Amino acid sequence: MGLHNGDKMMRYEEWSKLARKASKRSLWMVHFCTGCGAIEMPPVMTSRYDMERFGIASMATPRQADVLLITGYLTVKTLRRVIQVYEQMQSPKYVIAFGSCTINGGMYWDSYNTIKHLEKYIPVDLYIAGCMPRPEGIINAFLELMKLIDEGKARGWERYQKYYDKYKENQRRVFNFEVKEEKEEKEQKREKNEEH
Amino acid sequence: MKEYELFIGPQHPGITGNMMYHLWVDGDTVTKAECNVGYLHRGFEKLMESRLWMQNIPLVCRICVPEPDVNEAAYSMAVEQLMDWEIPDRAKYIRTIVLELARIAAYLMAIGSYAGSIGIYTLPQWSMGDRDYILDIFEQLTGARVYHIYIWPGGVRWDMPAELPRLIEKTLNYIEERLKLYDDVLFENRVFFDRAVGVGKIPCNKAIEWGVTGPNLRACGYGYDVRKLEPYAAYDEIDFDIVSYPDLGKFDAHEAGDVYTRMIIRRLEIEQSIAIIRQALKKMPEGEHILKHPNWLRWKVPEGYAFARVESSKGEFGYFVVSDGGLKPVRVHVRGPSYTHGINVAEKLLQGANIADVSQILFSLDICPPDIER
Amino acid sequence: MKSIELLGKGEEMHGRAYIKLSADEIEESIKKLKENGFNHFVMLSCVDWLDKGKFELVYHMWNYEEKEHAMLSVDIDRNNAVMKSMSHLFPQIETYEREIHEMYGIKFEGNNRLTPFLLENWPHDPPMRKDFDSKKFVKQMYESIPFIEGDENEGI
Numbered sequence: 001m002g003l004h005n006g007d008k009m010m011r012y013e014e015w016s017k018l019a020r021k022a023s024k025r026s027l028w029m030v031h032f033c034t035g036c037g038a039i040e041m042p043p044v045m046t047s048r049y050d051m052e053r054f055g056i057a058s059m060a061t062p063r064q065a066d067v068l069l070i071t072g073y074l075t076v077k078t079l080r081r082v083i084q085v086y087e088q089m090q091s092p093k094y095v096i097a098f099g100s101c102t103i104n105g106g107m108y109w110d111s112y113n114t115i116k117h118l119e120k121y122i123p124v125d126l127y128i129a130g131c132m133p134r135p136e137g138i139i140n141a142f143l144e145l146m147k148l149i150d151e152g153k154a155r156g157w158e159r160y161q162k163y164y165d166k167y168k169e170n171q172r173r174v175f176n177f178e179v180k181e182e183k184e185e186k187e188q189k190r191e192k193n194e195e196h
Numbered sequence: 197m198k199e200y201e202l203f204i205g206p207q208h209p210g211i212t213g214n215m216m217y218h219l220w221v222d223g224d225t226v227t228k229a230e231c232n233v234g235y236l237h238r239g240f241e242k243l244m245e246s247r248l249w250m251q252n253i254p255l256v257c258r259i260c261v262p263e264p265d266v267n268e269a270a271y272s273m274a275v276e277q278l279m280d281w282e283i284p285d286r287a288k289y290i291r292t293i294v295l296e297l298a299r300i301a302a303y304l305m306a307i308g309s310y311a312g313s314i315g316i317y318t319l320p321q322w323s324m325g326d327r328d329y330i331l332d333i334f335e336q337l338t339g340a341r342v343y344h345i346y347i348w349p350g351g352v353r354w355d356m357p358a359e360l361p362r363l364i365e366k367t368l369n370y371i372e373e374r375l376k377l378y379d380d381v382l383f384e385n386r387v388f389f390d391r392a393v394g395v396g397k398i399p400c401n402k403a404i405e406w407g408v409t410g411p412n413l414r415a416c417g418y419g420y421d422v423r424k425l426e427p428y429a430a431y432d433e434i435d436f437d438i439v440s441y442p443d444l445g446k447f448d449a450h451e452a453g454d455v456y457t458r459m460i461i462r463r464l465e466i467e468q469s470i471a472i473i474r475q476a477l478k479k480m481p482e483g484e485h486i487l488k489h490p491n492w493l494r495w496k497v498p499e500g501y502a503f504a505r506v507e508s509s510k511g512e513f514g515y516f517v518v519s520d521g522g523l524k525p526v527r528v529h530v531r532g533p534s535y536t537h538g539i540n541v542a543e544k545l546l547q548g549a550n551i552a553d554v555s556q557i558l559f560s561l562d563i564c565p566p567d568i569e570r
Numbered sequence: 571m572k573s574i575e576l577l578g579k580g581e582e583m584h585g586r587a588y589i590k591l592s593a594d595e596i597e598e599s600i601k602k603l604k605e606n607g608f609n610h611f612v613m614l615s616c617v618d619w620l621d622k623g624k625f626e627l628v629y630h631m632w633n634y635e636e637k638e639h640a641m642l643s644v645d646i647d648r649n650n651a652v653m654k655s656m657s658h659l660f661p662q663i664e665t666y667e668r669e670i671h672e673m674y675g676i677k678f679e680g681n682n683r684l685t686p687f688l689l690e691n692w693p694h695d696p697p698m699r700k701d702f703d704s705k706k707f708v709k710q711m712y713e714s715i716p717f718i719e720g721d722e723n724e725g726i
Contacts (some may be wrong), residue, residue, distance in 0.1 A: 032207040033214055035236065036566075039261050039342055042305075043331075046324040060209050077690045078214065083207050107255065110246070111239045112697050112704045113689065116712045132342060159718075166718050173715055176691045178492045208683060234688035243702055277584045404609050404634075407662045418634075425637050502584055503630065503639060516615050516630070528614040536662045569688050 005126055017152075023066070023092070024146040026055040028087060031066040035072025036058060037098040037132045049135040054142060063089040067145075070122075072132070073101035073114045076174055083171060092156045094149070096126045096141060098133055106131060120170045123156035199227065202551075206235050207312055210313060210555035213565040215538070221551060229546035231539045233569050237316070239256035240570040243526045249275065251346075252528070257343050257398075259530060260567045263302040266508040267530075268347040273428060273504035274517040275349040278497050281351060286483040288430040292476045293364070294337070294346065295429065295506075296469045301330045302444045302509035303462050303469075310459060310559040311382050314391055319382055326374055329367050336360060342439075351486030361477050368470050369384050375466065383447070383463055392456040394546050396557040406544075407536035410511030411465065414440040415457040422507035434475050439464045455560040462509075496521055510534060510562050532567025539568070572633065573640040576606055587640045593653065598646050600629065600659055608633045608640060611659075614666040616674050620700040624646045625676060629656075646676065655680035673698035 034039065044051050047059060051175045059065045074082065086095070098193050100106040105116035118124055125148065128141045148154040161168060202219045204211055213219065216232040240259060244252050257264035268289060276283065308323030331341045337360060338344040346353050349484070382388055398408060400416040411422060417438040423431045439461050447460050468517040489495070499521045500512045505514045511533025518527040538561070545557055573587045574580040577599055580589030591599055614632035619626060629642040648651055655678040657664040667678045668687045676697040678684065686692065695702050 030207065031209045034211070035214075036258055036261055040215075043343045045319045048328045053264050058209075062207070073238065075235060077204065077235055077237075081235075085207055100301055106479050107258070108238050108243065108709055110705050112702075112707050112711075117717070120715050120717055134341065160311055163718050168714050170718070174712070176693055179604070183357050196683075234690065239689045239697065239704070246704075256699070280584075405660060406612060407660070409610075420634055429640055500583060501586075501588060501628075501641065503586055503641070511605070512612075514630075515612070518617055526619075527615070527617045529613070531613040533667065535613075538661050539665050 018148050020152065024149040025060055027058055027067050027070055028059045028065045029062055029067040030062050032085060033059045034070055034074060034082065035118060037071035040135055040138065041071065043137045044138050049139060051139060056142060065089055066093055068095050069098065070095065070102060070118060071098045073106065075109055076114050076115065076117065079115060080175060093157050094125045094145060094154055095122055095146060095156055097124045098128050100129065100131050100157055103127055121167065123159045125156045129157045197371065212558055212563050215565040216270045217424065226546050226549050226551065226552055226554065229543045231543055233565060237569040241528055244334055244525060246524065248492060248523055249495055249525065250496060254345050257345060260564060262305055262564060263298050263348060263508055264296040264343055265522055266506050267464055269557055270504045270506040270513050270515040272347050272349040274502045274515045275497060277502040277504060277518055278500050278517065279349060280460055281487060283351050284484045286480050287459065287485050288301050289476050289480040290352050290356055291429040293429065293473055296473050297333060298444065299509045300469050301327045303466050306562050307461060313555045313559045316382055326371060328371065333367060336350065336363065348486065350489060354486045364477065368473060370472060392448050394454055395553055396560060397451060398453040406541055407449050408541060409533055411461045412458055412531060415461050417441045422505055422512055426505065428506065434472055436468050436472050440467060455556060458560045484534040496523055508533065510564060530570055534563045534568050538559045538563040540554060571638055572636050573603060573638060576602060587638065588643065589640065590643050593644055596642060597656060599642060600656060603631055603640065604659065607635050610634060610663065614663060614671050618674065618700050625651055625674065627653065651676040653678055657681050
């Protein structure tokens with residue numbers, strides 16, 4: 001993956017295969033209830049649909065976590081904080097998106113404050129269908145994520161690094177921050193073009 | 197000492213959901229608190245103005261996430277007021293049973309989350325597991341665990357199946373036995389007593405002026421409950437008591453309006469709800485379960501202003517519906533109980549509190565951010 | 571009904587009292603009802619009548635002894651929406667006025683906490699007004715943002 005010395009590349013591949021095999025059995029998730037779907041998380045975390053038997057536990061800070069769960073819709077105000085949490089997590093990190101609101105806007109498709117497609121702002125590894133997904137569905141998704149990690153296909157964090165500028169531009173368009181400055185820049189450019 | 201600014205932010209296990217409190221702290225005491233909400237604002241009221249009357253019901257139940265049946269009931273009652281409809285008796289009893297089961301589930305979740313905030317981590321594991329048996333009853337009755345879409349204007353969607361009363365009776369017996377274990381672990385625990393008595397007191401002579409409702413108001417000494425003041429569903433035909441300070445059953449009463457009294461009142465109201473469900477199952481009459489609806493695509497509700505209120509586990513839920521005789525509502529305004537609890541009351545109670553008690557005070561007021569900002 | 575007797579006008583609508591007042595009488599009326607048992611302030615709502623060109627503010631109050639609900643309604647002009655603030659009578663009215671200011675654009679004089687409440691960095695029109703088209707806004711703001719190209723399983 002970037003190193004082209006014959007011997008070194010082989011050892012790196014074997015080492016990362018072993019690391020993935022170990023890390024898939026101890027995924028820690030960030031404790032962040034972002035939307036409606038968070039009401040089905042306590043049954044998954046406690047004794048009925050126990051998720052600790054797969055090695056998954058909930059963690060208070062993003063620095064110590066591997067998985068970020070986006071449970072449902074996201075408003076623009078929460079998206080800013082979710083991006084800060086996502087950028088504080090350390091690689092390799094994964095994102096699971098719950099529900100139909102992250103896929104195409106879901107029930108709030110004509111609301112002025114929710115974002116409609118999560119894939120434009122954060123790279124997503126796995127989607128769970130439903131409104132809202134059942135606890136058995138959530139556990140099935142965790143097992144599917146473990147399989148993807150084992151095969152080396154869950155590479156959202158690498159996509160974020162590669163296309164960083166495009167993600168940042170999409171995020172800024174939603175946050176309305178540089179509305180005045182962009183308007184002034186556009187006017188200046190238009191004046192320059194007219195002069196020429 | 198210098199004053200520090202602390203953000204108890206949206207990603208935190210010590211607050212009840214997705215909201216933020218901005219605190220100014222001097223040493224160990226909080227000098228000023230400000231609430232910052234808006235992280236869950238979906239613009240429900242704007243969405244409801246562009247959908248037909250029946251299309252609003254799946255939207256309405258997503259306003260309060262831990263207890264969605266209360267919203268469906270209040271919206272349906274407001275539409276029935278405008279149409280001048282009287283629902284059949286069997287529907288009234290079924291609505292009572294559904295609302296009381298939702299209340300028990302919400303109280304179990306509130307008690308579990310509160311215990312987690314003071315460090316007794318066994319109780320959330322137990323209470324979330326017990327609450328799941330109630331969600332199993334809902335799944336057999338309505339088809340879904342969390343969002344039921346079951347209470348419609350004019351009655352309820354389907355009739356109750358014949359085997360359900362036996363399952364309900366079995367679950368209620370199980371929960372009654374478990375309550376004794378909860379007493380051992382939390383309510384008769386010396387740690388709970390030392391941490392909760394005298395903390396976070398609401399001044400009782402100003403409680404109504406501040407807009408406090410629900411179990412928080414009953415903990416200040418007022419015995420007001422919407423189920424007795426303005427009976428809806430079948431509550432006027434069922435016998436039950438209102439639990440308020442200072443009659444706290446087998447527990448001793450200490451100070452009015454503090455964290456201890458609020459949690460004890462929630463614990464005692466679970467027993468009252470169990471008694472209500474048993475009476476309703478015995479007294480349920482036969483009959484129709486819903487009135488006949490007109491064609492939904494052409495249903496016009498007559499002009500007027502209607503207000504319906506319902507007692508939820510957090511306080512008083514109110515719906516103000518305005519219609520001008522058209523296919524879609526002109527205005528639907530939702531009043532959640534946490535609007536006053538989470539913003540005005542919490543900001544005043546957090547002044548002068550220890551940092552270690554901030555989480556406890558917020559969980560005991562039972563604040564739910566989706567119904568502040570819809 | 572007691573509120574209709576105290577204020578001298580109004581009608582009963584579906585079991586509630588609905589009283590129409592002018593903008594000058596509203597403060598006296600709320601004080602009079604508050605002294606006579608109506609000590610629970612339920613909420614403050616705003617209805618936008620676009621064709622009639624007015625905003626209608628409705629103050630809801632509840633009496634625990636008489637079990638009566640009163641709706642006091644005030645009309646304001648839509649193009650010049652200014653109203654006196656009632657936050658000195660009940661402390662929670664301050665939050666209701668803050669939200670109505672953000673969602674409808676009505677100015678309340680005397681309330682010095684009219685800061686952004688639910689929306690952050692919102693430079694467009696107040697969203698709850700009837701002439702704010704939310705479907706057009708969604709298309710222009712959210713649907714026009716492009717997807718990121720690239721293969722799903724592509725890495726560095």
